[in-house]
Amino acid sequence: MNVEVPQEIRDTAARLGSGAPYALSVIAGQLAHDPDMGRPSELPGILTVRVDGDLFEDCPDLAIGYIREPDWIQIRYLNRARSAEPATDAQDREDGPGPDQDQDQDQDQEQGPGQPADPATDAITVREIADAWYRITAWLRRNAPDSHAALRAGAGAAAMAALEAELGTPIPLELRVLWSLTAGDDGVDGGGCLPGNNALMRLDDVAAVHRLQMGFQAHEDTLNARRPEDERITAWKATWIPVVALGPADSVSGLYLDAETGYLGRWSRFNDDPADELDTLVTYLEEAADMLEAPALATRDRPGLVDGALVWLSRVDPAREGRWQPFTEQRR
Numbered sequence: 001m002n003v004e005v006p007q008e009i010r011d012t013a014a015r016l017g018s019g020a021p022y023a024l025s026v027i028a029g030q031l032a033h034d035p036d037m038g039r040p041s042e043l044p045g046i047l048t049v050r051v052d053g054d055l056f057e058d059c060p061d062l063a064i065g066y067i068r069e070p071d072w073i074q075i076r077y078l079n080r081a082r083s084a085e086p087a088t089d090a091q092d093r094e095d096g097p098g099p100d101q102d103q104d105q106d107q108d109q110e111q112g113p114g115q116p117a118d119p120a121t122d123a124i125t126v127r128e129i130a131d132a133w134y135r136i137t138a139w140l141r142r143n144a145p146d147s148h149a150a151l152r153a154g155a156g157a158a159a160m161a162a163l164e165a166e167l168g169t170p171i172p173l174e175l176r177v178l179w180s181l182t183a184g185d186d187g188v189d190g191g192g193c194l195p196g197n198n199a200l201m202r203l204d205d206v207a208a209v210h211r212l213q214m215g216f217q218a219h220e221d222t223l224n225a226r227r228p229e230d231e232r233i234t235a236w237k238a239t240w241i242p243v244v245a246l247g248p249a250d251s252v253s254g255l256y257l258d259a260e261t262g263y264l265g266r267w268s269r270f271n272d273d274p275a276d277e278l279d280t281l282v283t284y285l286e287e288a289a290d291m292l293e294a295p296a297l298a299t300r301d302r303p304g305l306v307d308g309a310l311v312w313l314s315r316v317d318p319a320r321e322g323r324w325q326p327f328t329e330q331r332r
Contacts, residue, residue: 001035003028003066004074008138012078019059023051024078027064035068042157043177045123050081067127076130077181079154122173125282129177132285137182139292140193143327146308147193150248155183155203166207169239172259174281179203187248188309189320195288195301197315198255199248209242209251213267242267243281257281295327303327 005028013020027049030037038047051062063081066073140148155163160179164171171179184202185192192199201209213236224232243264245254253268264279279287291298292310302313304326311317316324 001032002072003032004072006075006134006138008134008141009075009078011141016060016062016078016080017053017058019053019056020062020078023053023056023059023062024064024075026056027051028075031066031073035073038064038066041065043126043180044173045126046076077154125173126177128282129174129285130181132282132289133178133181135289136193136285136292139289140310144193144305144308144310146188147310150186150188151182151193151200152184152186152202153182154180156180159183159203163203163207167210167238167241169241169259171241172257172262174262175241175243175257178281178285185248189306189317190247190249191309191311191315191317192245192248193310194244195291195312195314196246197312198244198246199250201242201245201254202248205245205251206242209245209254209267210240212251212269213240213242214238216269236267240265240267255284292327 005024010021010024013024031049036047038049040046041048045067046065047068049064049066051059051064053059053061061081063077063079064075065077065079066075137148137151140151160171160176178200182200184205185194185199186202187193187199191197194200217234217236220233220235227233237258237260239259240256241259242254242256246252251269253266255264256267257264262280264281264284287300291301292303295303300314304311304313304316304324306320306323306325311320311324313324313326
């Protein structure tokens with residue numbers, strides 16, 4: 001059985017202690033002989049192995065996640081592990097953070113309302129989101145280390161359960177996967193790493209914007225009661241989950257994911273830009289990764305660098321414009 005360990009996972013291990021790379025190698029060797037040694041995680045298609053750090057010198061307890069094919073295994077994340085409870089947002093920032101979650105949590109929570117479980121489809125979704133996000137973070141690690149360092153560690157099951165309770169609607173699988181890898185972007189100089197210098201929203205901000213927008217809709221509902229049916233306004237739905245904001249500290253506009261349809265849409269505090277994006281979260285992230293890896297073919301925006309940060313051309317701050325350098329494939 002071939003076991004693939006991506007370089008970002010090796011880099012993570014190196015930062016966790018001198019014994020962590022050896023522990024990773026030992027687990028990779030064991031997986032080659034026993035590919036089913038891991039336990040199913042909360043995410044379909046992902047198995048997790050816990051490593052007792054006491055067995056290795058200078059190594060913390062680890063959680064190692066992987067996917068398995070008939071003749072191939074790929075390590076997908078490596079985290080510090082907690083001995084008796086799921087990972088939380090308090091984890092140290094590391095490359096490629098992943099889910100370290102309560103193994104007994106009911107996986108039915110992964111499904112949206114009215115959607116039957118489909119393990120095969122779910123496994124594809126997990127891989128597509130993880131692949132797209134790893135492409136983005138691998139680019140940041142190589143070319144924009146400041147932007148990479150601004151990404152938060154992944155959220156654990158407890159944090160996502162709390163957010164789901166706050167939202168009052170199930171969090172779709174694709175969002176669970178993304179937030180388990182990175183639970184938000186603190187940004188650099190007010191800009192995030194997504195096209196337009198948008199930022200993946202932090203979980204507290206997701207809850208705050210959703211709560212604010214639901215308040216606006218409650219006001220509209222009061223007015224709708226006195227309006228003709230064809231004049232009633234729906235500015236927000238409970239199943240719309242904010243995902244991306246104009247910037248790390250922004251609460252004015254951005255993108256939401258409709259948990260019912262799976263498509264992104266635009267949200268604004270002033271409800272002045274209601275157009276749907278007609279993208280799924282997968283296609284949105286894949287296009288961002290494509291533009292980074294092949295800037296000459298980019299259509300919506302163009303990546304560039306200001307010192308160690310990724311800055312997209314469409315929203316270059318005039319004060320930094322003189323230092324902005326377009327990224328080209330030759331610069332790799």
